[in-house]
Amino acid sequence: MLDTIQALLDTFPEGVVQLRSGAVAAVNAMARHYLPQLEPGQPCPEALLLPRSGPMGAGTFAAGPAVYTYSCAAARGEQTVLFRPAPQTALTQRQLEGVIYQLRTLLGEVLAEVGPATAAPETPVAADAFSKSFHRLFRLVGNLEYMQQAAGAEGVLFRPVTMDLDGLCRHVVQQAYSLLREVGVELEYEAAQTGLLIPGDPELLQRLLLGLIANAARAAGGGRVTLSLRRQGGRALAAVSDNGPLPDAKQIAAIFQQGGGEDLPLPGQGAGLGLPIARHIVALHKGSLLVEWGQSAPSVVLSLPTGPLDGRVSVHTPAIQRDGGLDPVLTELSDLLPPRLFGLEGLD
Structure with missing residues (x-):
């Protein structure tokens, strides 16, 4: 037998x-x-x-x-x-179609916001709506650039240092908490201990956490999102969960790209690049990423090694700033937040 x-x-x-x-x-x-x-x-x-x-x-x-x-x-x-x-990081046909679809949608929104002012110069541009569209467009271009670098010969710039993952989680939650409350989402943080050192790239990990929180907040639809952190052996385990509804079989298949991929993303869903980027960032850190589900909404669990740590002081050439001077939290959450949170002085 x-x-x-x-x-x-x-x-x-x-x-x-x-x-x-x-x-x-x-x-x-x-x-x-x-x-x-x-x-x-x-x-x-x-x-x-x-x-x-x-x-x-x-x-x-x-x-x-x-x-x-x-x-x-x-x-x-x-x-x-x-x-x-794992396959090499590259845009799938579905992701490319999603990018084109979202790009056309965003350009249409920008035209609708700016167009009236071009026809009647005395008409002010709605600064908050324009700024929101710009943040969304900047995020899309940034994700495309990441995928292009990941598939390139030199790869994504990866600068690991000895960092406090607990401190980063607290900072991300603090920055996103009040913004998500504006759309009815309660963001919570649960930690089994204070301080958890790992070798990691703080900028990439912040991008990873914000992306996962944004996905969970979108799924929660006005519910609760929880980021938790604990240590298990030689690994740091961070989990992002929400109390939203359980996706149907078609949505689950889309998460893991198991379906045919004929459907384009709906408005507000993004271009489908978030999870591939998350997987790539985790792989750079020699970690694991698991999306698990059962009788409740899927949760995403990250497992990152806690060593080896380098106690030496490292000197690095300053990295080129790629955020365009925009708030990275606003940029990552731009699909979710109302335009009034992006308000600027009236544009002439």
């Missing part, structure tokens, strides 16, 4: 691992090829993040220099994980 199960597992083109009570119960030949340390009886690799709040999940994890995508399902006390090497 065991030989039959093993023969069945070996027919899978993906790596397959069966886990029981946190230990490897069975593993196929392809999984051993990718991760030779996988052996029956050995504990589950720390980098492989498993669902805790639901029976299913999918995401990415890094093992050495390689990055893998994986999915996980639990049944009868066992967890089955399928994984394969």
Whole structure:
């Protein structure tokens, strides 16, 4: 019987691992090829993040220099994980169509806001609406630039330092809290400890957290979003969850790009670049990202290594400022916030 199960597992083109009570119960030949340390009886690799709040999940994890995508399902006390090497970061056809669609929409909004002033110079431009559209457009271009750099030979600029992840989480929540309350979303932060040092790039991690919070706030639709942080072994676990409704099967498939991708994003949904960028930032940090779901709304869990830490003082060439002088929090949340929060002096 065991030989039959093993023969069945070996027919899978993906790596397959069966886990029981946190230990490897069975593993196929392809999984051993990718991760030779996988052996029956050995504990589950720390980098492989498993669902805790639901029976299913999918995401990415890094093992050495390689990055893998994986999915996980639990049944009868066992967890089955399928994984394969992650594809190279590049725009999919659906994402490219989503970008073009959103770009046309934003340019149409800008024209509607500025057009009346060109026809009648005495008519003032609605500064707040124009500023909101500009922030949204700047965010879209920034995401496109990130994807272009990620697929390029030099890659995305990555500047890890010894940083306090707890401090960064508190700062992000403090900056976004009052803004999200304007759209009826309560943002909470829960930490199991004060101070949690990791090697990381603060700018990229702030972008990652803000993006995940924005996605959760959009899904919550006037509910509650929670960012939590705790330490587990040699990893820092940060989770973003909300109390919004459970997505249907089509929406779940879209999250993991398992569907055909024929539908364009709806207004306010973005171009579909947020999760690929999040996965890439996590991979740069040799971490894992898991989207898990069950009977409640999906939650996103990040697992980042807490070492090795460099105690030396490092001197870096200053990075080129790429935020255009805009508030990065306003930029990341621009799809959600009302125009009055972007108000400027009247434009002539």
